[in-house]
Amino acid sequence: MAGGRPLSPESWQYRALNAVTPGLAWLADALVELTRAGHPVVAGSADLQHSNGLARYAAAYPERYIQFGISEQNMVSAAAGLATLGYTPFVATFASFLGLLCCEQIRMDVAYTRLPVRLIGHHTGISLGFYGTSHHATEDISTMRAIAGLTVVSPADGPQLAAAIKASVDWPEPIYFRIGRGRDPQVYPVDRPFVFGKAIVHATGSDATLVACGIAVHAAIEAAAALRQQGYSVGVIDMPTIKPLDRDALLAASRQAPLMITVEEHNVLGGLGSAVAEVLAEAGTGTRLARHGIYDAYSLIAPPAALYAHYRLDAAGIRQVVLEQIEKNGDER
Helix, strand or coil: CCCEECCCCCCCHHHHHHHHHHHHHHHHHHHHHHHCCCEEEEEEEECCCCCCHHHHHHHHCHHHECCCCCCHHHHHHHHHHHHHCCCEEEEEEEEHHHHCHHHHHHHHHCCCCCCCCEEEECCCCCCCCCCCHHHHHHHHHHHCCCCCCEEEEECCHHHHHHHHHHHHHHCCEEEEEECCCCCCCCCCCCCCCCCCCCCEEEEEEEEEEEECCCCHCCCCCHHHHHHCCCCCEEEEEEECCECCCCCCHHHHHHHCEEEEEEEEEECCCCCCCHHHHHHHHEEEECCCCEEEECCCCCCCCCCCCHHHHHHHCCHHHHHHHHHHHHHHHHHCC
């Protein structure tokens, strides 16, 4: 706030904020494009319009933006109400609040009623760093994917998020988008089409396959490239839609390599790794699975980059995990 008024997208403070978080523009710009095209978009945030970039949308369409204040549960219920009136609401707040605090409202008001509400949980995983465990979202995938009728999407970067937002106009189910903090390295070109329920295969491998989502995708790609230079054959799959999962892509990868390693900025219990384990076990592939992420613990408090290194969720850490698992896989044969 400046002088009691919200920061203008043209203010030096807002420009300074976006200079270090350029990815914040993708969400708002995609919504502006949909609104201009005539879609019944409305947007809202729980006092975090500068943290998620929706101030850009509010400036363009003030009559379609609602500032709910620090009232996340009310925001979700109000979004459901707006959906019954024919609108397509996009509401955003920290993923730790949206995926956990608002679970009841998401389950009963949004998913049970099958309303086309788009829930944007930003600053996922451990990306809020010093804000601490209360603000770290390492359980939201498991919570959200357990709710019937709710699609769960974890884009790798801003362009993929924007593409998924645009593709959502034809998706009949409510969606939980799990996104980063706007500093995510770019993986995809602008305007690459997004298809719900489809994985993106970056490479195939005969030694191991990495299956990643969200910010872990870029690091997994870098780790696999480094391993290939060492003579290992490591595939990489981006699984942006965690529910519904791309079963065919996983089974194809299981036929190519004896080892699969999931990588996620989330508790290894209930998240992407558990979803992949369900597919492999039910299909009886015999592929060994290793789940890499936060190992059933409350995350530490530190700058995000330090946390990624500590939990081996950066490229160097993932590379080391793959080498350990390949060695273990060889010992067990």
